[in-house]
Amino acid sequence: MLGSHLSISGGMINALDEAERLRMDCVQVFTKNQRRWSAPPLKDSDVADWHARLDTLGWDVLSDFRTVSHNSYLINMASPDPESRKKSLTLQRDEIERCATLSIPLLVSHPGAHLGKSLARGKPHSLGEPPSKDEQAGLDRIIKALDQLHEETAGYEVVTCLETTTGSGSNLGYDFGHLARIRDGVREPERVGFCFDTCHVTAAGYDMSSAAGAESVLASFDDLCGLERLLVVHLNDSIGALGSRLDRHAHIGEGCCGDSCFEVILNHPKLTNRPMILETAKEEDENGRNWDERNIERLQGFVRDRS
Secondary structure: OEEEEOOOOOOOHHHHHHHHHOOOOEEEEOOOOOOOOOOOOOOHHHHHHHHHHHHHHOOOHHHHOOEEEEOOOOOOOOOOOHHHHHHHHHHHHHHHHHHHHHOOOEEEEOOOEOOOOOOOOOOOOOOOOOOOHHHHHHHHHHHHHHHHHHHHOOOOOOEEEEEOOOOOOOEOOOOHHHHHHHHHHOOOHHHEEEEEEHHHHHHHOOOOOOHHHHHHHHHHHHHHOOHHHEEEEEOOEEOOOOOOOOOOEEOOOOOOOOHHHHHHHHHOHHHOOOOEEEOOOOOEOOOOOEHHHHHHHHHHOOOOOOO
């Protein structure tokens, strides 16, 4: 299922209309302004319009996972500061509640930054190593935060999908082992899944530029986290080189990920029926064509005939 992160400007239903216009199979949205700590509650009319539009599209969202939300960039569940942590948990709970109201089953969430000692800019991470003291403390705070949120939203079907990161600054989640430690540590692991971002993984240092390399990276993820819990894929090429820790997305085929990265993911037997979301720039190409359409066409070219 190929789709994109689309704007909710003018009303959430507009994202669904645009997804239909561009013939997408799935969509990712923000359910509020992602750069504000608070937002007015969802209007009953907007919620009703959203559900009605899903019905006309024929999207069985709870079983097909066609709708995805991304949480606010302000949230840091790993923060050591009590006030920041409290604000982050309040906002994350609001994100979960909004998803439940809109029947959005998957909430992509950045794990967080521990805000302690971090690598110098430009220095690559050593992948597969045990977390540092500051990293482990941050991972423990994320586990505690998720346990609290799960308790406060008992009975909700929304799954938090922890996203792979580039590891810039003190951000956690650049190593697959970080994600595994979080899910293994929470009391309700069934409420935690994962989001695999191709740009982030490449910039973190996982080489998927060859078919063998891409297969090896996915095998490593499977061993540590389980591909059955990889519920969302972000398909973005990377402006940053391998291991650069630079979080800058490029259009498909115009970055450093390599064609094999996308080809192996799109054809992997354990990743069928996953929402695969573009987060590339919303602009037109030199011929005035929508870049989402062009990127999806490029991705479709990597899909092998399974008939």
